[in-house]
Amino acid sequence: MDVFRVYGFAVSPQRTSDEKVSPSGGAFKVTSDIKNALASLMESAKLGSQSVVDFQTDPHDDSGRRKHAVRDQILHIAFGNSSQAKAAATRLANSLAACMDKRSPDSLLMVAASRDGQKIGRATLWAFPQEEAFQFKPLKKGAAVKLLSDIFSQSSRLRKAALFEGEHIRSHFWQGRVLDLQTTGSYGKAADYWIRDFLKCRLGLEGDAGTRILADAVRKTYDQLSSDAEREQLYGAIVAVRTSPRRTWSANQFARQYLEGGLRSVFLSHVSPDLQSLSFQFRRKAFEDRLNFRVFRLDNGAFVSAPFSAIDNGVTILTGNERRLRCEGTILEEHMRSRRA
Amino acid sequence: MLEKLRIEFSARHPLLESIAEKLEAETKEVLIGMPRIDRISFRAKGIDSFIKKVAKRTGDATYSSPLSEVEDQVAGRVLVFFYPDVVDIQMRLKEKFTAIESIRKQPMKDDEFGYESHHLVCQIPPHVLPEGWLSRADVPKTFEMQVRTLFMHAWAEPQHDLAYKAAADLPKEIRRELAWVAASAWGADKAFERVWEWQTRFSSDDARTQASD
Numbered sequence: 001m002d003v004f005r006v007y008g009f010a011v012s013p014q015r016t017s018d019e020k021v022s023p024s025g026g027a028f029k030v031t032s033d034i035k036n037a038l039a040s041l042m043e044s045a046k047l048g049s050q051s052v053v054d055f056q057t058d059p060h061d062d063s064g065r066r067k068h069a070v071r072d073q074i075l076h077i078a079f080g081n082s083s084q085a086k087a088a089a090t091r092l093a094n095s096l097a098a099c100m101d102k103r104s105p106d107s108l109l110m111v112a113a114s115r116d117g118q119k120i121g122r123a124t125l126w127a128f129p130q131e132e133a134f135q136f137k138p139l140k141k142g143a144a145v146k147l148l149s150d151i152f153s154q155s156s157r158l159r160k161a162a163l164f165e166g167e168h169i170r171s172h173f174w175q176g177r178v179l180d181l182q183t184t185g186s187y188g189k190a191a192d193y194w195i196r197d198f199l200k201c202r203l204g205l206e207g208d209a210g211t212r213i214l215a216d217a218v219r220k221t222y223d224q225l226s227s228d229a230e231r232e233q234l235y236g237a238i239v240a241v242r243t244s245p246r247r248t249w250s251a252n253q254f255a256r257q258y259l260e261g262g263l264r265s266v267f268l269s270h271v272s273p274d275l276q277s278l279s280f281q282f283r284r285k286a287f288e289d290r291l292n293f294r295v296f297r298l299d300n301g302a303f304v305s306a307p308f309s310a311i312d313n314g315v316t317i318l319t320g321n322e323r324r325l326r327c328e329g330t331i332l333e334e335h336m337r338s339r340r341a
Numbered sequence: 342m343l344e345k346l347r348i349e350f351s352a353r354h355p356l357l358e359s360i361a362e363k364l365e366a367e368t369k370e371v372l373i374g375m376p377r378i379d380r381i382s383f384r385a386k387g388i389d390s391f392i393k394k395v396a397k398r399t400g401d402a403t404y405s406s407p408l409s410e411v412e413d414q415v416a417g418r419v420l421v422f423f424y425p426d427v428v429d430i431q432m433r434l435k436e437k438f439t440a441i442e443s444i445r446k447q448p449m450k451d452d453e454f455g456y457e458s459h460h461l462v463c464q465i466p467p468h469v470l471p472e473g474w475l476s477r478a479d480v481p482k483t484f485e486m487q488v489r490t491l492f493m494h495a496w497a498e499p500q501h502d503l504a505y506k507a508a509a510d511l512p513k514e515i516r517r518e519l520a521w522v523a524a525s526a527w528g529a530d531k532a533f534e535r536v537w538e539w540q541t542r543f544s545s546d547d548a549r550t551q552a553s554d
Contacts, residue, residue, distance in 0.1 A: 064444030
Protein backbone atom coordinates (compact mmCIF):
# COMPACT_ATOMS: atom_id res chain seq x y z
CA MET A 1 0.00 0.00 0.00
CA ASP A 2 1.24 3.47 -0.86
CA VAL A 3 1.23 6.06 1.94
CA PHE A 4 0.05 9.37 0.56
CA ARG A 5 -0.70 11.53 3.62
CA VAL A 6 0.60 11.66 7.18
CA TYR A 7 -0.24 13.82 10.17
CA GLY A 8 1.57 14.14 13.49
CA PHE A 9 0.32 15.68 16.72
CA ALA A 10 1.91 16.09 20.15
CA VAL A 11 -0.84 15.04 22.56
CA SER A 12 -0.91 15.79 26.30
CA PRO A 13 -3.39 14.05 28.62
CA GLN A 14 -6.33 16.37 29.21
CA ARG A 15 -8.97 14.26 30.93
CA THR A 16 -8.15 15.37 34.46
CA SER A 17 -5.97 18.35 33.64
CA ASP A 18 -6.76 21.81 35.00
CA GLU A 19 -4.55 23.48 32.40
CA LYS A 20 -5.93 22.78 28.93
CA VAL A 21 -3.31 22.22 26.24
CA SER A 22 -4.58 21.50 22.74
CA PRO A 23 -2.66 19.02 20.59
CA SER A 24 -0.19 20.74 18.27
CA GLY A 25 0.95 19.59 14.86
CA GLY A 26 -0.51 18.79 11.48
CA ALA A 27 0.45 17.37 8.10
CA PHE A 28 4.05 16.61 7.25
CA LYS A 29 5.82 15.58 4.08
CA VAL A 30 5.64 11.94 3.07
CA THR A 31 9.29 11.22 2.35
CA SER A 32 10.71 7.83 1.46
CA ASP A 33 12.26 7.67 4.97
CA ILE A 34 8.84 8.15 6.52
CA LYS A 35 7.28 5.53 4.21
CA ASN A 36 10.02 3.05 5.09
CA ALA A 37 9.72 3.79 8.79
CA LEU A 38 5.94 3.27 8.73
CA ALA A 39 6.28 0.05 6.74
CA SER A 40 8.88 -1.19 9.19
CA LEU A 41 6.62 -0.34 12.15
CA MET A 42 3.72 -2.25 10.56
CA GLU A 43 5.89 -5.29 10.04
CA SER A 44 7.53 -5.33 13.47
CA ALA A 45 4.17 -4.84 15.21
CA LYS A 46 2.55 -7.50 12.98
CA LEU A 47 -0.38 -5.13 13.03
CA GLY A 48 -2.27 -7.02 10.32
CA SER A 49 -2.66 -10.02 12.60
CA GLN A 50 -3.23 -8.32 15.94
CA SER A 51 -6.48 -8.22 17.91
CA VAL A 52 -9.65 -7.57 16.00
CA VAL A 53 -11.83 -4.70 17.20
CA ASP A 54 -15.28 -3.62 16.06
CA PHE A 55 -16.67 -0.09 16.14
CA GLN A 56 -19.40 -0.12 18.76
CA THR A 57 -22.71 1.51 17.85
CA ASP A 58 -25.46 2.63 20.22
CA PRO A 59 -27.45 -0.53 21.14
CA HIS A 60 -30.56 1.57 21.77
CA ASP A 61 -30.60 3.13 18.29
CA ASP A 62 -33.15 1.26 16.16
CA SER A 63 -33.35 3.95 13.49
CA GLY A 64 -31.37 1.96 10.92
CA ARG A 65 -28.71 4.69 10.74
CA ARG A 66 -25.09 3.53 10.75
CA LYS A 67 -23.54 6.11 13.00
CA HIS A 68 -20.06 6.13 14.44
CA ALA A 69 -18.11 9.35 14.87
CA VAL A 70 -14.64 7.75 14.92
CA ARG A 71 -15.37 5.64 11.84
CA ASP A 72 -16.44 8.82 10.03
CA GLN A 73 -13.07 10.43 10.85
CA ILE A 74 -11.20 7.31 9.72
CA LEU A 75 -13.07 7.35 6.39
CA HIS A 76 -12.22 11.03 5.85
CA ILE A 77 -8.56 10.23 6.49
CA ALA A 78 -8.51 7.28 4.08
CA PHE A 79 -10.74 8.68 1.32
CA GLY A 80 -11.47 12.37 1.98
CA ASN A 81 -9.89 15.40 0.37
CA SER A 82 -7.01 17.18 2.12
CA SER A 83 -9.11 19.53 4.22
CA GLN A 84 -11.51 16.74 5.32
CA ALA A 85 -8.59 14.51 6.22
CA LYS A 86 -6.79 17.28 8.12
CA ALA A 87 -9.91 18.17 10.08
CA ALA A 88 -10.50 14.50 10.88
CA ALA A 89 -6.92 13.96 12.06
CA THR A 90 -7.16 17.06 14.27
CA ARG A 91 -10.44 15.81 15.77
CA LEU A 92 -8.84 12.46 16.54
CA ALA A 93 -5.89 14.17 18.23
CA ASN A 94 -8.25 16.24 20.41
CA SER A 95 -10.30 13.16 21.20
CA LEU A 96 -7.20 11.18 22.20
CA ALA A 97 -6.09 13.99 24.51
CA ALA A 98 -9.53 14.03 26.15
CA CYS A 99 -9.35 10.27 26.79
CA MET A 100 -5.91 10.28 28.40
CA ASP A 101 -5.21 11.14 32.01
CA LYS A 102 -1.95 11.67 33.90
CA ARG A 103 -1.28 7.95 34.11
CA SER A 104 -0.38 8.14 30.40
CA PRO A 105 2.66 10.05 29.13
CA ASP A 106 2.57 12.79 26.52
CA SER A 107 2.46 11.07 23.16
CA LEU A 108 2.96 11.53 19.45
CA LEU A 109 -0.14 10.61 17.48
CA MET A 110 0.68 9.75 13.88
CA VAL A 111 -2.14 9.25 11.41
CA ALA A 112 -1.33 7.83 7.97
CA ALA A 113 -3.49 7.16 4.93
CA SER A 114 -2.59 4.62 2.29
CA ARG A 115 -4.17 3.43 -0.93
CA ASP A 116 -3.97 0.20 -2.91
CA GLY A 117 -5.01 1.18 -6.41
CA GLN A 118 -8.41 2.86 -6.66
CA LYS A 119 -10.56 0.81 -4.31
CA ILE A 120 -8.83 -0.18 -1.09
CA GLY A 121 -7.98 2.49 1.44
CA ARG A 122 -6.25 2.22 4.77
CA ALA A 123 -5.96 4.45 7.81
CA THR A 124 -3.30 3.68 10.41
CA LEU A 125 -3.00 5.37 13.77
CA TRP A 126 0.09 5.21 15.97
CA ALA A 127 0.57 6.64 19.46
CA PHE A 128 4.19 6.76 20.66
CA PRO A 129 4.92 7.79 24.26
CA GLN A 130 7.32 10.65 24.90
CA GLU A 131 10.65 9.70 26.44
CA GLU A 132 13.91 11.36 27.31
CA ALA A 133 17.15 10.29 25.72
CA PHE A 134 20.82 11.27 25.80
CA GLN A 135 22.44 12.42 22.62
CA PHE A 136 26.16 11.69 22.76
CA LYS A 137 28.93 13.15 20.56
CA PRO A 138 32.58 12.35 21.12
CA LEU A 139 34.79 15.47 20.75
CA LYS A 140 38.46 15.82 20.11
CA LYS A 141 38.84 16.48 23.78
CA GLY A 142 36.09 14.91 25.81
CA ALA A 143 32.45 14.49 24.85
CA ALA A 144 29.22 16.42 24.48
CA VAL A 145 26.03 15.07 25.96
CA LYS A 146 22.65 16.62 25.40
CA LEU A 147 19.38 15.62 27.01
CA LEU A 148 16.66 15.32 24.38
CA SER A 149 13.12 15.52 25.66
CA ASP A 150 11.21 15.70 22.38
CA ILE A 151 11.73 12.01 21.58
CA PHE A 152 8.87 9.61 21.02
CA SER A 153 9.70 5.94 21.28
CA GLN A 154 8.81 3.58 18.43
CA SER A 155 9.54 0.51 20.47
CA SER A 156 8.03 1.34 23.86
CA ARG A 157 5.64 -1.17 25.38
CA LEU A 158 3.30 1.76 25.92
CA ARG A 159 2.95 2.38 22.17
CA LYS A 160 -0.41 1.78 20.55
CA ALA A 161 -1.67 1.33 17.03
CA ALA A 162 -4.85 0.80 15.07
CA LEU A 163 -5.44 -0.16 11.46
CA PHE A 164 -8.64 0.04 9.44
CA GLU A 165 -8.87 -0.83 5.78
CA GLY A 166 -11.31 -1.76 3.05
CA GLU A 167 -13.40 -0.24 0.33
CA HIS A 168 -15.40 2.92 0.73
CA ILE A 169 -18.70 1.02 1.06
CA ARG A 170 -21.25 0.88 3.86
CA SER A 171 -20.22 -2.53 5.19
CA HIS A 172 -16.45 -1.88 5.36
CA PHE A 173 -14.36 -0.03 7.92
CA TRP A 174 -16.45 -1.33 10.81
CA GLN A 175 -13.67 -3.59 11.97
CA GLY A 176 -9.96 -3.08 12.47
CA ARG A 177 -6.84 -4.38 14.16
CA VAL A 178 -5.34 -2.95 17.30
CA LEU A 179 -1.99 -3.17 19.06
CA ASP A 180 -2.31 -2.25 22.70
CA LEU A 181 0.18 -4.00 24.93
CA GLN A 182 -1.25 -2.29 28.04
CA THR A 183 -4.63 -3.92 27.55
CA THR A 184 -3.01 -7.30 27.56
CA GLY A 185 -1.17 -6.70 30.80
CA SER A 186 -2.41 -6.12 34.32
CA TYR A 187 -2.99 -2.42 33.81
CA GLY A 188 -6.70 -2.73 34.42
CA LYS A 189 -9.07 0.04 33.46
CA ALA A 190 -6.40 2.60 32.55
CA ALA A 191 -5.46 0.47 29.59
CA ASP A 192 -8.95 0.52 28.11
CA TYR A 193 -8.77 4.11 26.90
CA TRP A 194 -7.27 3.34 23.48
CA ILE A 195 -9.82 0.74 22.42
CA ARG A 196 -12.90 1.68 24.41
CA ASP A 197 -12.71 5.43 24.99
CA PHE A 198 -10.71 6.73 22.01
CA LEU A 199 -11.61 4.36 19.17
CA LYS A 200 -15.00 3.57 20.74
CA CYS A 201 -14.56 -0.06 19.84
CA ARG A 202 -15.06 -3.43 21.45
CA LEU A 203 -12.96 -6.56 21.02
CA GLY A 204 -14.07 -8.47 17.95
CA LEU A 205 -13.78 -11.83 19.66
CA GLU A 206 -16.54 -11.73 22.26
CA GLY A 207 -15.63 -12.80 25.79
CA ASP A 208 -17.74 -15.94 26.08
CA ALA A 209 -16.75 -17.08 22.58
CA GLY A 210 -13.04 -16.50 23.20
CA THR A 211 -13.23 -18.20 26.59
CA ARG A 212 -14.95 -21.23 25.02
CA ILE A 213 -12.23 -21.47 22.36
CA LEU A 214 -9.58 -21.38 25.10
CA ALA A 215 -11.38 -23.97 27.22
CA ASP A 216 -11.97 -26.31 24.26
CA ALA A 217 -8.30 -26.11 23.29
CA VAL A 218 -7.29 -26.86 26.90
CA ARG A 219 -9.60 -29.86 26.98
CA LYS A 220 -8.38 -31.27 23.67
CA THR A 221 -4.79 -30.78 24.78
CA TYR A 222 -5.40 -32.55 28.09
CA ASP A 223 -7.01 -35.50 26.33
CA GLN A 224 -4.02 -35.80 24.04
CA LEU A 225 -1.33 -35.83 26.76
CA SER A 226 0.19 -38.99 28.15
CA SER A 227 2.92 -37.49 30.37
CA ASP A 228 1.99 -36.74 34.00
CA ALA A 229 4.42 -33.79 34.03
CA GLU A 230 2.67 -32.17 31.08
CA ARG A 231 -0.75 -32.86 32.53
CA GLU A 232 0.31 -31.22 35.75
CA GLN A 233 1.67 -28.22 33.85
CA LEU A 234 -1.62 -27.83 32.03
CA TYR A 235 -3.58 -28.29 35.21
CA GLY A 236 -1.48 -25.55 36.84
CA ALA A 237 -2.29 -23.29 33.90
CA ILE A 238 -6.03 -23.91 34.35
CA VAL A 239 -5.85 -23.03 38.04
CA ALA A 240 -3.67 -19.97 37.41
CA VAL A 241 -5.65 -18.36 34.60
CA ARG A 242 -8.82 -18.57 36.67
CA THR A 243 -7.36 -16.40 39.41
CA SER A 244 -5.06 -14.16 37.38
CA PRO A 245 -5.67 -10.39 37.80
CA ARG A 246 -5.31 -10.09 34.03
CA ARG A 247 -8.70 -9.76 32.35
CA THR A 248 -7.81 -9.92 28.69
CA TRP A 249 -6.13 -12.90 27.09
CA SER A 250 -5.39 -14.43 23.73
CA ALA A 251 -4.54 -18.07 23.07
CA ASN A 252 -0.94 -17.02 22.28
CA GLN A 253 -0.61 -15.14 25.56
CA PHE A 254 -2.02 -18.05 27.56
CA ALA A 255 0.44 -20.42 25.87
CA ARG A 256 3.43 -18.09 26.40
CA GLN A 257 2.56 -17.40 30.03
CA TYR A 258 1.85 -20.92 31.23
CA LEU A 259 3.02 -23.61 28.83
CA GLU A 260 6.48 -24.70 27.80
CA GLY A 261 8.05 -26.59 24.93
CA GLY A 262 6.02 -29.24 23.17
CA LEU A 263 2.99 -28.64 25.34
CA ARG A 264 2.72 -25.10 23.99
CA SER A 265 2.73 -26.38 20.40
CA VAL A 266 0.14 -29.04 21.16
CA PHE A 267 -2.15 -26.45 22.75
CA LEU A 268 -1.80 -23.98 19.86
CA SER A 269 -2.46 -26.72 17.33
CA HIS A 270 -6.02 -26.80 18.71
CA VAL A 271 -6.62 -23.09 18.00
CA SER A 272 -7.05 -21.82 14.45
CA PRO A 273 -4.02 -19.67 13.42
CA ASP A 274 -6.39 -16.77 12.61
CA LEU A 275 -7.63 -16.77 16.21
CA GLN A 276 -4.41 -17.34 18.14
CA SER A 277 -3.54 -13.66 18.57
CA LEU A 278 -7.07 -12.31 19.03
CA SER A 279 -7.71 -10.85 22.48
CA PHE A 280 -10.91 -11.49 24.39
CA GLN A 281 -12.28 -10.76 27.86
CA PHE A 282 -11.73 -13.89 29.92
CA ARG A 283 -14.93 -15.10 31.59
CA ARG A 284 -14.08 -17.26 34.57
CA LYS A 285 -17.49 -18.89 35.00
CA ALA A 286 -17.76 -19.70 31.30
CA PHE A 287 -14.27 -21.26 31.49
CA GLU A 288 -15.13 -23.39 34.51
CA ASP A 289 -18.48 -24.45 33.08
CA ARG A 290 -16.92 -25.43 29.78
CA LEU A 291 -14.25 -27.52 31.48
CA ASN A 292 -16.58 -28.80 34.17
CA PHE A 293 -13.90 -27.60 36.57
CA ARG A 294 -14.76 -27.14 40.19
CA VAL A 295 -12.78 -25.80 43.15
CA PHE A 296 -13.99 -26.35 46.70
CA ARG A 297 -12.82 -24.51 49.80
CA LEU A 298 -13.49 -26.55 52.90
CA ASP A 299 -14.08 -25.44 56.48
CA ASN A 300 -10.74 -26.96 57.49
CA GLY A 301 -8.84 -24.60 55.16
CA ALA A 302 -8.23 -27.23 52.48
CA PHE A 303 -8.78 -26.48 48.80
CA VAL A 304 -9.86 -29.35 46.58
CA SER A 305 -9.86 -28.87 42.82
CA ALA A 306 -11.55 -31.38 40.60
CA PRO A 307 -10.97 -31.11 36.88
CA PHE A 308 -13.13 -32.24 34.04
CA SER A 309 -15.11 -35.27 35.05
CA ALA A 310 -13.74 -36.08 38.49
CA ILE A 311 -17.06 -35.17 40.13
CA ASP A 312 -18.90 -38.44 40.88
CA ASN A 313 -15.74 -40.28 39.95
CA GLY A 314 -13.80 -40.28 43.21
CA VAL A 315 -15.04 -36.80 44.24
CA THR A 316 -18.56 -36.85 45.65
CA ILE A 317 -20.73 -34.00 46.86
CA LEU A 318 -23.00 -35.11 49.70
CA THR A 319 -26.17 -33.11 50.18
CA GLY A 320 -28.06 -32.91 53.42
CA ASN A 321 -28.26 -30.23 56.12
CA GLU A 322 -24.94 -29.03 54.80
CA ARG A 323 -23.03 -29.87 51.64
CA ARG A 324 -20.01 -32.02 52.28
CA LEU A 325 -17.26 -33.24 50.02
CA ARG A 326 -15.86 -36.73 49.96
CA CYS A 327 -12.71 -37.34 47.98
CA GLU A 328 -11.02 -40.70 47.67
CA GLY A 329 -8.38 -42.11 45.36
CA THR A 330 -4.85 -43.53 45.20
CA ILE A 331 -2.04 -40.98 45.63
CA LEU A 332 0.19 -41.08 42.55
CA GLU A 333 2.35 -38.04 43.44
CA GLU A 334 2.85 -35.66 46.34
CA HIS A 335 4.44 -32.18 46.30
CA MET A 336 5.16 -29.39 48.70
CA ARG A 337 5.33 -26.09 46.87
CA SER A 338 4.27 -22.45 47.11
CA ARG A 339 1.02 -21.55 45.41
CA ARG A 340 1.63 -19.87 42.04
CA ALA A 341 -1.05 -17.48 40.82
CA MET B 342 -20.43 -9.89 -16.03
CA LEU B 343 -23.30 -11.57 -14.18
CA GLU B 344 -22.16 -14.93 -15.45
CA LYS B 345 -18.67 -14.31 -14.07
CA LEU B 346 -20.23 -13.23 -10.79
CA ARG B 347 -22.33 -16.40 -10.71
CA ILE B 348 -19.20 -18.53 -11.09
CA GLU B 349 -17.37 -16.62 -8.33
CA PHE B 350 -20.32 -16.73 -5.95
CA SER B 351 -20.90 -20.44 -6.62
CA ALA B 352 -17.25 -21.16 -5.84
CA ARG B 353 -17.51 -19.61 -2.38
CA HIS B 354 -21.00 -20.89 -1.60
CA PRO B 355 -19.77 -23.87 0.46
CA LEU B 356 -17.83 -21.44 2.68
CA LEU B 357 -20.95 -19.31 3.16
CA GLU B 358 -22.90 -22.44 4.09
CA SER B 359 -20.24 -23.28 6.65
CA ILE B 360 -20.46 -19.75 8.11
CA ALA B 361 -24.26 -20.05 8.27
CA GLU B 362 -24.03 -23.36 10.11
CA LYS B 363 -21.54 -22.00 12.63
CA LEU B 364 -23.53 -18.79 13.14
CA GLU B 365 -26.63 -20.83 13.84
CA ALA B 366 -24.76 -22.80 16.49
CA GLU B 367 -23.28 -19.61 17.93
CA THR B 368 -26.67 -17.87 18.08
CA LYS B 369 -28.20 -20.87 19.83
CA GLU B 370 -25.36 -20.75 22.35
CA VAL B 371 -25.79 -16.99 22.84
CA LEU B 372 -29.55 -17.34 23.42
CA ILE B 373 -29.36 -20.25 25.86
CA GLY B 374 -31.73 -19.53 28.74
CA MET B 375 -33.81 -16.97 26.84
CA PRO B 376 -37.42 -18.13 27.06
CA ARG B 377 -40.13 -18.52 24.47
CA ILE B 378 -37.96 -18.98 21.38
CA ASP B 379 -39.70 -21.01 18.72
CA ARG B 380 -36.75 -21.49 16.40
CA ILE B 381 -33.38 -20.19 15.26
CA SER B 382 -32.33 -20.78 11.69
CA PHE B 383 -29.61 -19.55 9.35
CA ARG B 384 -29.04 -19.91 5.63
CA ALA B 385 -26.53 -18.99 2.95
CA LYS B 386 -28.17 -17.00 0.17
CA GLY B 387 -29.03 -19.08 -2.88
CA ILE B 388 -26.98 -18.51 -6.02
CA ASP B 389 -29.98 -17.49 -8.16
CA SER B 390 -31.25 -15.21 -5.39
CA PHE B 391 -27.85 -13.49 -5.15
CA ILE B 392 -27.64 -12.87 -8.90
CA LYS B 393 -31.24 -11.61 -8.98
CA LYS B 394 -30.49 -9.17 -6.15
CA VAL B 395 -27.37 -7.83 -7.87
CA ALA B 396 -29.13 -7.54 -11.25
CA LYS B 397 -31.97 -5.51 -9.69
CA ARG B 398 -29.62 -2.65 -8.81
CA THR B 399 -29.10 -0.38 -11.77
CA GLY B 400 -27.77 3.08 -12.51
CA ASP B 401 -26.29 4.88 -9.51
CA ALA B 402 -27.43 2.13 -7.18
CA THR B 403 -25.38 -0.57 -8.93
CA TYR B 404 -23.19 -2.59 -6.60
CA SER B 405 -19.53 -1.76 -7.26
CA SER B 406 -18.34 -4.84 -5.31
CA PRO B 407 -21.31 -7.17 -4.98
CA LEU B 408 -19.30 -10.03 -3.50
CA SER B 409 -18.51 -7.87 -0.47
CA GLU B 410 -21.41 -5.40 -0.57
CA VAL B 411 -24.40 -7.75 -0.47
CA GLU B 412 -24.95 -8.08 3.26
CA ASP B 413 -27.41 -10.97 3.46
CA GLN B 414 -25.15 -13.57 1.86
CA VAL B 415 -25.53 -15.19 5.26
CA ALA B 416 -28.71 -14.45 7.19
CA GLY B 417 -30.50 -15.75 10.23
CA ARG B 418 -33.85 -15.53 11.88
CA VAL B 419 -35.08 -15.91 15.45
CA LEU B 420 -38.80 -16.52 15.94
CA VAL B 421 -40.36 -15.87 19.32
CA PHE B 422 -43.79 -16.16 20.84
CA PHE B 423 -44.55 -12.64 22.07
CA TYR B 424 -43.56 -9.15 20.97
CA PRO B 425 -41.77 -8.22 24.26
CA ASP B 426 -39.53 -11.23 23.59
CA VAL B 427 -38.42 -9.60 20.31
CA VAL B 428 -37.08 -6.66 22.29
CA ASP B 429 -35.28 -8.88 24.83
CA ILE B 430 -33.79 -11.15 22.17
CA GLN B 431 -32.44 -8.35 20.03
CA MET B 432 -30.84 -6.69 23.08
CA ARG B 433 -29.10 -10.00 23.93
CA LEU B 434 -27.96 -10.36 20.31
CA LYS B 435 -26.53 -6.83 20.33
CA GLU B 436 -24.66 -7.65 23.52
CA LYS B 437 -23.04 -10.75 22.06
CA PHE B 438 -22.62 -9.71 18.42
CA THR B 439 -21.44 -6.34 17.13
CA ALA B 440 -24.42 -4.76 15.42
CA ILE B 441 -23.61 -2.00 12.93
CA GLU B 442 -27.25 -1.43 12.09
CA SER B 443 -30.49 -2.04 13.94
CA ILE B 444 -33.87 -1.18 12.54
CA ARG B 445 -37.42 -1.87 13.53
CA LYS B 446 -39.20 -2.36 10.24
CA GLN B 447 -42.85 -1.36 10.37
CA PRO B 448 -45.37 0.52 8.22
CA MET B 449 -44.64 4.21 7.86
CA LYS B 450 -48.10 5.39 8.83
CA ASP B 451 -49.97 4.62 12.05
CA ASP B 452 -53.09 3.49 10.15
CA GLU B 453 -51.22 1.09 7.84
CA PHE B 454 -50.59 -2.62 8.32
CA GLY B 455 -47.84 -4.54 6.62
CA TYR B 456 -44.41 -6.02 7.10
CA GLU B 457 -43.02 -5.91 10.64
CA SER B 458 -39.72 -7.28 11.88
CA HIS B 459 -36.55 -6.28 13.71
CA HIS B 460 -33.50 -6.38 11.48
CA LEU B 461 -29.90 -6.37 12.58
CA VAL B 462 -26.77 -6.22 10.47
CA CYS B 463 -23.88 -7.62 12.50
CA GLN B 464 -20.17 -8.27 12.08
CA ILE B 465 -19.48 -11.92 11.40
CA PRO B 466 -17.48 -12.93 14.50
CA PRO B 467 -13.91 -14.00 13.70
CA HIS B 468 -14.22 -17.47 15.20
CA VAL B 469 -16.86 -18.62 12.70
CA LEU B 470 -14.91 -17.41 9.66
CA PRO B 471 -12.87 -19.64 7.35
CA GLU B 472 -9.12 -19.11 7.57
CA GLY B 473 -7.89 -16.04 5.78
CA TRP B 474 -11.37 -14.52 5.41
CA LEU B 475 -10.62 -11.46 7.55
CA SER B 476 -7.73 -10.44 5.29
CA ARG B 477 -9.79 -10.55 2.09
CA ALA B 478 -11.56 -7.48 0.74
CA ASP B 479 -13.86 -9.36 -1.67
CA VAL B 480 -15.92 -11.16 0.97
CA PRO B 481 -18.83 -10.11 3.20
CA LYS B 482 -17.87 -9.05 6.73
CA THR B 483 -21.46 -8.82 7.94
CA PHE B 484 -24.58 -10.94 8.20
CA GLU B 485 -28.24 -10.11 8.62
CA MET B 486 -30.47 -11.22 11.44
CA GLN B 487 -34.24 -10.92 11.71
CA VAL B 488 -36.14 -11.21 14.98
CA ARG B 489 -39.89 -11.69 14.68
CA THR B 490 -42.92 -13.09 16.40
CA LEU B 491 -44.57 -16.16 14.91
CA PHE B 492 -47.44 -14.00 13.65
CA MET B 493 -45.10 -11.48 12.02
CA HIS B 494 -43.44 -14.42 10.28
CA ALA B 495 -46.74 -15.96 9.26
CA TRP B 496 -47.57 -12.77 7.36
CA ALA B 497 -44.10 -12.13 5.91
CA GLU B 498 -43.07 -15.59 4.75
CA PRO B 499 -45.80 -16.32 2.16
CA GLN B 500 -45.01 -12.95 0.51
CA HIS B 501 -42.00 -14.60 -1.18
CA ASP B 502 -44.27 -17.00 -3.01
CA LEU B 503 -46.84 -14.37 -3.91
CA ALA B 504 -44.13 -12.92 -6.19
CA TYR B 505 -45.29 -9.39 -6.76
CA LYS B 506 -42.81 -6.60 -7.26
CA ALA B 507 -44.55 -3.78 -5.45
CA ALA B 508 -47.83 -3.30 -3.64
CA ALA B 509 -48.76 -0.69 -6.24
CA ASP B 510 -48.89 -3.47 -8.86
CA LEU B 511 -51.74 -5.22 -7.06
CA PRO B 512 -55.47 -4.55 -7.48
CA LYS B 513 -57.03 -2.57 -4.63
CA GLU B 514 -59.02 -5.52 -3.24
CA ILE B 515 -55.92 -7.72 -3.07
CA ARG B 516 -54.00 -4.96 -1.28
CA ARG B 517 -56.85 -4.70 1.24
CA GLU B 518 -56.79 -8.49 1.74
CA LEU B 519 -53.05 -8.39 2.49
CA ALA B 520 -53.49 -5.41 4.81
CA TRP B 521 -56.26 -7.31 6.61
CA VAL B 522 -53.95 -10.31 7.11
CA ALA B 523 -51.21 -7.97 8.42
CA ALA B 524 -53.67 -6.26 10.77
CA SER B 525 -54.89 -9.65 12.00
CA ALA B 526 -51.31 -10.75 12.68
CA TRP B 527 -50.65 -7.48 14.53
CA GLY B 528 -53.89 -7.92 16.49
CA ALA B 529 -53.05 -11.52 17.36
CA ASP B 530 -49.65 -10.42 18.68
CA LYS B 531 -51.31 -7.73 20.79
CA ALA B 532 -53.85 -10.21 22.18
CA PHE B 533 -51.13 -12.70 23.07
CA GLU B 534 -49.14 -9.90 24.73
CA ARG B 535 -52.16 -8.94 26.89
CA VAL B 536 -52.74 -12.57 27.84
CA TRP B 537 -49.07 -12.99 28.71
CA GLU B 538 -49.10 -9.84 30.86
CA TRP B 539 -52.25 -11.03 32.64
CA GLN B 540 -50.66 -14.45 33.22
CA THR B 541 -47.52 -12.86 34.63
CA ARG B 542 -49.52 -10.53 36.89
CA PHE B 543 -51.80 -13.35 37.99
CA SER B 544 -48.83 -15.58 38.87
CA SER B 545 -47.16 -12.85 40.96
CA ASP B 546 -50.46 -11.89 42.66
CA ASP B 547 -51.02 -15.55 43.45
CA ALA B 548 -47.49 -15.92 44.82
CA ARG B 549 -47.94 -12.80 46.99
CA THR B 550 -51.28 -14.10 48.35
CA GLN B 551 -49.72 -17.47 49.20
CA ALA B 552 -46.75 -15.77 50.85
CA SER B 553 -49.01 -13.63 53.09
CA ASP B 554 -51.05 -16.74 54.09
